[in-house]
Amino acid sequence: MEFLDLPPLLSARGTVRLPGSKSISNRVLLLSALADGETEVRDLLASDDTHVMLEALKQLGVGIRHEAGGVVRVAGVGGLFPVKSGDIFLGNAGTAVRSLTAALALAGGQYKVSGVPRMHERPIGDLVDGLRQLGADIAYLGNEGFPPLQLKPAQIKPGGVVKVRGDVSSQFLTGLLMALPLTGVETTVEVVGELISKPYIEITLATMARFGVNVVRDGWQRFVVPAGSRYRSPGTIYVEGDASSASYFLALGAIGGGPVRVEGVGRDSIQGDVRFADALARMGAVIEMGDNWIEAKAPAGGLTGITLDCNHIPDAAMTLATTALFAAGPTMLTNIASWRVKETDRIAAMAKELRKLGAEVEEGADYIRVTPAKALSSPPEGIDTYDDHRVAMCFSLAAFGTALRINDPKCVAKTFPDYFERLATVTEAVPVIAIDGPSASGKGTVAACVAAALGWHYLDSGALYRLTALAARRAGVAWDDESGVAAVAARLDVVFDGESIRLAGEEVGEAIRTEEMSSGASKVAALPAVRAALLFRQRLFRRAPGLVGDGRDMGSVVFPDAKTKVFLTASVEIRAERRYKQLIGKGIEATIQPILQDLRERDERDSQRSVAPLRQSDDAELLDTSALTIDEAVAKVLAWAAS
Ligand SMILES: Nc1ncnc2c1ncn2[C@@H]1O[C@H](COP(=O)(O)OP(=O)(O)O)[C@@H](O)[C@H]1O
Numbered sequence: 055m056e057f058l059d060l061p062p063l064l065s066a067r068g069t070v071r072l073p074g075s076k077s078i079s080n081r082v083l084l085l086s087a088l089a090d091g092e093t094e095v096r097d098l099l100a101s102d103d104t105h106v107m108l109e110a111l112k113q114l115g116v117g118i119r120h121e122a123g124g125v126v127r128v129a130g131v132g133g134l135f136p137v138k139s140g141d142i143f144l145g146n147a148g149t150a151v152r153s154l155t156a157a158l159a160l161a162g163g164q165y166k167v168s169g170v171p172r173m174h175e176r177p178i179g180d181l182v183d184g185l186r187q188l189g190a191d192i193a194y195l196g197n198e199g200f201p202p203l204q205l206k207p208a209q210i211k212p213g214g215v216v217k218v219r220g221d222v223s224s225q226f227l228t229g230l231l232m233a234l235p236l237t238g239v240e241t242t243v244e245v246v247g248e249l250i251s252k253p254y255i256e257i258t259l260a261t262m263a264r265f266g267v268n269v270v271r272d273g274w275q276r277f278v279v280p281a282g283s284r285y286r287s288p289g290t291i292y293v294e295g296d297a298s299s300a301s302y303f304l305a306l307g308a309i310g311g312g313p314v315r316v317e318g319v320g321r322d323s324i325q326g327d328v329r330f331a332d333a334l335a336r337m338g339a340v341i342e343m344g345d346n347w348i349e350a351k352a353p354a355g356g357l358t359g360i361t362l363d364c365n366h367i368p369d370a371a372m373t374l375a376t377t378a379l380f381a382a383g384p385t386m387l388t389n390i391a392s393w394r395v396k397e398t399d400r401i402a403a404m405a406k407e408l409r410k411l412g413a414e415v416e417e418g419a420d421y422i423r424v425t426p427a428k429a430l431s432s433p434p435e436g437i438d439t440y441d442d443h444r445v446a447m448c449f450s451l452a453a454f455g456t457a458l459r460i461n462d463p464k465c466v467a468k469t470f471p472d473y474f475e476r477l478a479t480v481t482e483a484v485p486v487i488a489i490d491g492p493s494a495s496g497k498g499t500v501a502a503c504v505a506a507a508l509g510w511h512y513l514d515s516g517a518l519y520r521l522t523a524l525a526a527r528r529a530g531v532a533w534d535d536e537s538g539v540a541a542v543a544a545r546l547d548v549v550f551d552g553e554s555i556r557l558a559g560e561e562v563g564e565a566i567r568t569e570e571m572s573s574g575a576s577k578v579a580a581l582p583a584v585r586a587a588l589l590f591r592q593r594l595f596r597r598a599p600g601l602v603g604d605g606r607d608m609g610s611v612v613f614p615d616a617k618t619k620v621f622l623t624a625s626v627e628i629r630a631e632r633r634y635k636q637l638i639g640k641g642i643e644a645t646i647q648p649i650l651q652d653l654r655e656r657d658e659r660d661s662q663r664s665v666a667p668l669r670q671s672d673d674a675e676l677l678d679t680s681a682l683t684i685d686e687a688v689a690k691v692l693a694w695a696a697s
């Protein structure tokens with residue numbers, strides 16, 4: 055499985071220009087396609103969900119041109135798709151499936167509408183019922199009430215009143231409203247049950263108005279599409295920034311100091327999710343807004359948990375569930391039943407993953423209650439993301455408490471392909487000084503002194519390979535049994551406590567330093583599966599205020615983003631002499647020649663192995679300590695770190 059390890063974060067500050075809103079992008083694309091005239095769409099979101107919509111429209115015969123600067127030019131078809139039949143595949147894009155199904159059902163063609171397996175578990179029956187009242191001929195090809203669907207030409211009888219349920223997904227109402235102007239006849243839509251996610255209907259109505267169709271609304275129960283309605287291109291249309299995507303950055307500012315500013319949405323946004331900023335303010339965050347920007351800062355006393363009815367911000371509310379990890383007291387989010395029918399069952403997914411971080415979570419049919427743990431625990435198996443972009447993005451916030459592994463991170467491409475790169479631009483990670491080099495060059499000594507001077511944590515990564523060799527020996531696993539040793543490495547029950555190292559409760563500080571374990575460590579360290587099993591464990595040592603790590607691949611593999619990288623070495627003769635003195639000092643009998651021989655062999659094995667071989671990387675400073683005292687070597691590293 056692919057994963058992304060996020061470094062633990064110290065603070066957040068900066069400005070992010072948001073990608074275009076997914077909700078607005080897909081509505082604008084459909085209406086541009088159905089309109090009379092050509093529309094120039096600017097700031098369109100480039101993501102999986104808009105990609106499937108664009109591809110579907112092209113397949114239906116709509117002329118679409120991509121121009122420089124991300125501009126997309128759509129040649130409207132005036133209500134009639136030129137291509138009258140086809141298999142339309144829409145991935146996991148709910149907005150595309152619901153709105154295109156409605157438009158195609160009234161289009162007089164023969165179409166199959168399908169998506170990924172999860173899309174075939176997301177309900178669409180209420181929309182189909184609404185469309186059937188207009189005479190549409192729609193059949194379920196799989197389970198009753200779910201895609202895939204077969205649409206056939208039918209006698210459409212618009213006018214009168216169409217009833218549609220509004221309490222499962224507001225996208226059904228959106229789909230119907232956007233399709234009805236194709237009939238040109240006045241039709242009333244009545245919502246049955248409480249309409250959820252009302253702000254998304256506001257986006258629908260505002261976008262339709264930009265294309266010349268003004269729906270008359272009576273509260274949230276009755277919507278009248280007037281006679282003679284017809285979509286007309288507004289010429290050029292700008293897509294607002296995505297307010298749901300803004301939520302992650304505003305939360306970053308609220309947790310990590312800030313200010314973090316998002317550009318592309320502001321006070322006058324048509325997207326309901328800008329109200330997420332109010333929810334964050336209720337948790338204590340300091341919020342400021344302009345016409346086209348919003349900014350969040352952390353409150354002096356820290357955030358506090360809240361209870362909130364989230365009907366108006368269903369998507370952004372997920373961000374509150376992870377922000378809750380950093381608030382005092384529990385946070386209760388209610389009226390979120392729609393989470394259960396999204397990309398995944400979001401209530402179940404959020405509850406499961408929040409628990410992995412140590413939070414106490416209570417979930418109900420339509421609510422979730424999160425009580426944070428005092429300190430986050432970071433699951434070595436990682437946070438699962440369920441092919442759900444929002445799960446991946448909102449859990450990135452947990453990196454404020456710990457290094458964090460996110461599984462299948464590329465699912466963010468649905469709405470925000472470069473999310474993690476942007477996250478890095480507005481956050482500061484816990485700093486690392488990486489010291490690599492051959493055996494007995496003095497890495498451990500220098501690294502420990504540098505850590506002590508700075509008050510930072512220290513990672514002796516070689517100790518983990520030594521512990522693995524020792525634990526394998528004790529478990530009767532041969533050092534060349536790759537999967538066997540990797541399993542031992544993954545389960546290492548070890549506690550580092552100052553000078554003391556305990557393996558399964560037993561002190562082994564001395565036992566791992568024998569020449570036999572030196573040799574065993576360098577053997578197991580050559581096995582790729584062992585290195586993979588120890589990777590995240592090493593990253594978990596990175597904690598505020600900073601980490602000094604020593605080993606062979608600190609700067610190249612484990613902490614490639616380390617601010618300071620040092621390749622520390624000395625001539626092999628001097629290293630042999632140092633090791634000899636070290637052993638004698640400990641009262642261990644030793645002679646120079648075998649030590650020299652062993653060092654040469656270990657240098658050879660460490661530098662020739664296929665994974666993470668020992669060598670100076672381009673971005674590492676070279677420090678030859680052959681002629682330096684320990685204090686001089688330490689001073690040099692501290693000077694590099696400070697520059
Ligand atoms: N200039 C120096 N820099 C670092 N260590 C030195 C230096 N001169 C002598 N030593 C000694 O070398 C020995 C080996 O150092 P160590 O930190 O164990 O190396 P490594 O971690 O690279 O195997 C230690 O006893 C250390 O005190």
Ligand SMILES: Nc1ccn([C@@H]2O[C@H](COP(=O)(O)OP(=O)(O)O)[C@@H](O)[C@H]2O)c(=O)n1
Nearest residue numbers: 493494515516517519575576579605606607
């Ligand atoms: N980051 C690291 C650290 C150690 N190792 C291996 O583990 C062995 C023991 O590491 P160590 O740092 O304790 O050894 P010395 O340099 O102190 O002899 C080395 O010989 C390497 O083969 C590694 O491969 N990668």
